[in-house]
Amino acid sequence: MYRNFKIVPQIVFGRGCFNQLGDILKPRRTTPDAYMVFVLDDVFKGRPLEGRLPMEKGDMLLPVNVDDEPKTGYIDQLVAQVQAYCPRKPAGVIGIGGGATMDIAKAVSLMLNNPGSAADYQGWDLIKNPAVYHAAVPTLAGTGAEISRTTVLTGPVKKLGINSDFTLFDQIVLDPELLAGVPKDQWFYTGMDCYIHDVESLNGTYLNEFSRAYGEKSLELCRQVFLEDRADKDDKLMMASYFGGMSIAYSQVGACHALSYGLSFVLGVHHGIGCCIAFDYLEEVYPEGVKEFRRMMEKHDIRLPRNLTAKLDEAAMDTMANVALGLVPLWENCFGKDWQRVVTKEWVLELYRRM
Missing domain, CATH: 1.20.1090.10 (Dehydroquinate synthase-like - alpha domain)
Structure with missing residues (x-):
């Protein structure tokens, strides 16, 4: 049997297209209390990119640290933070950063709709429920995390991704201007x-x-x-x-x-x-x-x-x-x-x- 695989359905590419992110997310804000979770690499905390995020009242900023490779326990902590922030599920999870940050955003969006620990889903096609709507804005290029069906995680006994069609982003925003200044x-x-x-x-x-x-x-x-x-x-x-x-x-x-x-x-x-x-x-x-x-x-x-x-x-x-x-x-x-x-x-x- 040939694989009938999914790909990211919506893509915008071009210099400056990050400025369209607010308009892209607007249709997802279907109720007055709908909120977004912006998963931001903490290297951008207090920097101009943070100020450009199209955050609205009630949105959550979730800075994440990627000094270490993402771990399943860290994902569980972040999911708990989102759930403590608001009992309602977010209208979307937006990952802004490099491959590790995008993988974290994928994993958080999956675990908001699937019970247990992220470690329970390390493997192929173990996820049962679709993720919360999730989008990616890469600030580094090369990992392919923006288009991949995998979120690479280190668990208690192995390093293995959550591999699933549900892992794929719903939207990616590819703005080459965001690569400026990378060491x-x-x-x-x-x-x-x-x-x-x-x-x-x-x-x-x-x-x-x-x-x-x-x-x-x-x-x-x-x-x-x-x-x-x-x-x-x-x-x-x-x-x-x-x-x-x-x-x-x-x-x-x-x-x-x-x-x-x-x-x-x-x-x-x-x-x-x-x-x-x-x-x-x-x-x-x-x-x-x-x-x-x-x-x-x-x-x-x-x-x-x-x-x-x-x-x-x-x-x-x-x-x-x-x-x-x-x-x-x-x-x-x-x-x-x-x-x-x-x-x-x-x-x-x-x-x-x-x-």
């Missing part, structure tokens, strides 16, 4: 998440012409952004992120993302930099991609952290490997249905030891 390293690591999406999708066993069309265009845009000098690089990167996310919607990521999940779970390494660290050791799996990635690092003077795992004990290393190996669809996309003949625990541990 270079953060811009690079987040953008490389997109580049690695493309490499993994285009070299995967799940690949079909739908995924290839989006992946190839995304890869072309990434090369223009990271290997050329383009005045419109933010516009191109924002679209590369969208196309990269669409490519893996009918495909999957691969070995690099599986390894990065292990790094994140044990060491708390952020997703973008974790992907870069892992990808740099996968030349035997993605030789051309890694070679080009290193050219991009050289052009932008990026130096990756080294010796991250040097002081880890065997128990921590074992946990890291088990988290990575638990992501079966990623390994299957990379190596095929007999992936376990190639991907042994010792091979994974050896890669981690080199990191």
Whole structure:
């Protein structure tokens, strides 16, 4: 059976389109007491972007901290804050920030309509009830979180997303102006998440012409952004992120993302930099991609952290490997249905030891 997957139904793109957010949300304010929850990366607290939010009387501002990767327990706390703010459910949840902030907004909107803890829904298609209306405004580009059916969370025993058609945003607002001022390293690591999406999708066993069309265009845009000098690089990167996310919607990521999940779970390494660290050791799996990635690092003077795992004990290393190996669809996309003949625990541990 072919997957009958959903995509984000409403999208606005263009410089300055963030100014339309209030008008976009207005039809959702169907009663006088309808309110919105604005999930805002707390890096913007007290900064101009906060003042531009189209908040109306009764709306809730929910600043979130993404110094660490989003955890299921943190989601449960945020949901409790919204429920304490008002017994009525909000008319919408709006995520403004990078991939982690958008994932938090997705998870909060889901958990407002589904009982229990966010940890109960880590996996594929476990969500039973549609989310509260939710929209995204990316201020970073590359993760594809704006178009993804996944909200990536670290739980008590694993790092695994809530993967569901209900996770997808109802609306995304893609304004390249919001990428201005992003620190270079953060811009690079987040953008490389997109580049690695493309490499993994285009070299995967799940690949079909739908995924290839989006992946190839995304890869072309990434090369223009990271290997050329383009005045419109933010516009191109924002679209590369969208196309990269669409490519893996009918495909999957691969070995690099599986390894990065292990790094994140044990060491708390952020997703973008974790992907870069892992990808740099996968030349035997993605030789051309890694070679080009290193050219991009050289052009932008990026130096990756080294010796991250040097002081880890065997128990921590074992946990890291088990988290990575638990992501079966990623390994299957990379190596095929007999992936376990190639991907042994010792091979994974050896890669981690080199990191």
